Amino acid sequence: xxxIVCLKQVPARDAVLRINPAxxxxxxxxxxxxxNEPDIYALEEGLRLKEKxxxxxxxxxxxxxxxxxxxxxxxxxxxxxxxxxxDPAFENLDAYGAAKVLAKxxxxxxxxxVLTGLQSDDLGFAQTGVILAELLxxxxxxxxxxxxxxxxxxxxxxxxxxxxxxxLELPLPALVTIQSGINKPRYATLPGIMKAKTRPLKKLSxxxxxxxxxxxxxxxxxxxxxVPAKRAHTxxxxxxxxxxxxxxxxxxRNEARVL
Numbered sequence: 001x002x003x004i005v006c007l008k009q010v011p012a013r014d015a016v017l018r019i020n021p022a023x024x025x026x027x028x029x030x031x032x033x034x035x036n037e038p039d040i041y042a043l044e045e046g047l048r049l050k051e052k053x054x055x056x057x058x059x060x061x062x063x064x065x066x067x068x069x070x071x072x073x074x075x076x077x078x079x080x081x082x083x084x085x086x087d088p089a090f091e092n093l094d095a096y097g098a099a100k101v102l103a104k105x106x107x108x109x110x111x112x113x114v115l116t117g118l119q120s121d122d123l124g125f126a127q128t129g130v131i132l133a134e135l136l137x138x139x140x141x142x143x144x145x146x147x148x149x150x151x152x153x154x155x156x157x158x159x160x161x162x163x164x165x166x167x168l169e170l171p172l173p174a175l176v177t178i179q180s181g182i183n184k185p186r187y188a189t190l191p192g193i194m195k196a197k198t199r200p201l202k203k204l205s206x207x208x209x210x211x212x213x214x215x216x217x218x219x220x221x222x223x224x225x226x227v228p229a230k231r232a233h234t235x236x237x238x239x240x241x242x243x244x245x246x247x248x249x250x251x252x253r254n255e256a257r258v259l
Contacts, residue, residue, distance in 0.1 A: 001055035001149070003046040004111040005079070006102060006129070008036040009063050009070040010122040023224050025092075035070045038117025042178040044185040045147060046115050047078045053149055055112070056080040060105060062090055062098055068201070075196035076188035083109075087205040089213050095123075097216035099131035104209040106136060113154070114175040118143055126177070133175035140175040141168055145182050 011017060012032040020027050035043075046057045059074040061067045062085040071082045083105055090101060106114065114136070119126035126142070133140035145165065146157035158166040159179055170176070188196075206212070235251075237244040253259040 001049065001053050001112045002058065002109065003049060003055060003113045003115060004058045004060055004106055004109060005039070005043045005046045005074070006114065006116040006132070007039045007043065007059055007061045007067075007070050007074055008117070008120050009033045009061065009067045010036045010120055013121070019225060019227070023226065024222055025225060033066060033069065035073060036117050036120050036122075038119060038121075038178055038180050040117075040185045041180050041182050042115040042117050043074055043077065043079065044183045045178055046113075047186070048183065049113070049147065049149060050078075058083065058109060058111070060102060061085065062093070062101055064091070071201060072196050073188060075199045075201070076192040077186055078192060079199070081200040082202070084201060084203045085205075085209075086203055087207075089206045090216075092218070093216060094218045094220040095125045095127035096131055096219045099128050099135055100216040101206075101209065101211065102128075102132050103135035104211055104215075105204055106132075110173075112173050114138065114173075116175070116177050118177045118179050129175060129177040136175065138173050138175045139170045140177075141170060142177045143179050144176045145179050147176065 010033065011026065011028075012034045015031045017026045017031065019025075043057075043059070050057050057079045059071055059079045059082040061071050061082065064086060067086070068084060071084055075082060085101055085105055093101065114132065116129035116132065118129075120128075130140060130142065141156050141158060143159045144156045145159050148155040152172050154170045154172060154174055154176070156168050156170060156176055158168060160166055237247050239247075249259065
C-alpha cells in the first residue's frame with residue numbers, strides 16, 4: 001500500500017506573533033515553526049497502516065526551505081521518502097491553490113491512500129484535503145477517528161456532532177482527513193534520526209510540475225487580520241428578579257452568543 005501523508009508547517013502554538021505592516025498576515029521572521037498538529041496524527045496513522053499492511057509512506061509538504069525541518073522529522077519517525085514542493089510562486093496560497101499544487105505532485109505517485117490533517121492550525125479552512133480529493137478523483141471522507149483497511153476498501157469512523165460517530169466504507173484509492181486524537185503519535189528515535197539523513201527527499205518547483213501562476217491563482221484573499229480590542233462594558237439591570245433573568249438570558253443568547 002502506497003500511503004502519502006500531506007504535512008504543513010505552521011507557527012508554533014507558543015510563538016509570539018506580530019502582524020505585518022500591511023495587516024494581511026503575521027511576520028514570519030524570528031517565529032518558531034512546527035508540524036501542524038492534525039498532520040502529526042495523520043503521519044502516525046500512515047505509519048501504523050504501513051507496519052500492519054506493508055508498503056511505503058511518502059511525505060508531501062508544500063512550503064519554503066524551512067519546511068524541510070518538518071519533513072526531516074517525519075522521515076525520522078519512519079516515513080520512507082519525501083516530496084518538498086518549494087517555489088516562491090507557492091507563497092500565500094489559498095486552499096484551492098495548495099490543493100492544485102499538491103494534486104499535480106501526487107498524480108504521478110498513484111497513491112492507494114492519501115492522508116491529510118483535518119485542518120491547519122494557522123488558517124483552519126479544513127478544505128485543502130477535500131479539494132485535493134476532488135482534483136485527484138478520489139473517494140474521500142473527513143473527520144476520521146479510526147481506519148480499518150480491508151483489501152480493496154477502507155472502513156472509516158467519522159466524528160459527528162453531539163458525541164455521535166458514523167462508519168463508512170470507501171473504495172481504494174481514497175483520501176481521508178484525520179482528526180486529532182485518533183492515535184498516540186510516536187517520537188523520533190536516534191536510529192530514525194540517523195536514517196532520515198539518507199532517505200530520499202525530492203524538491204519540486206512550479207516548473208518541475210508544469211504549472212504556471214495562473215494554474216493556482218488564489219480564489220480567496222485575506223484582506224485583514226487583527227487582534228480584537230479589549231474593552232470592558234458593564235450594564236446594570238433593574239426590575240423584578242424575573243425581568244432581570246429574562247433580560248440576562250436575552251443578552252447571553254443574542255449578544256454574547258454563549259447560549
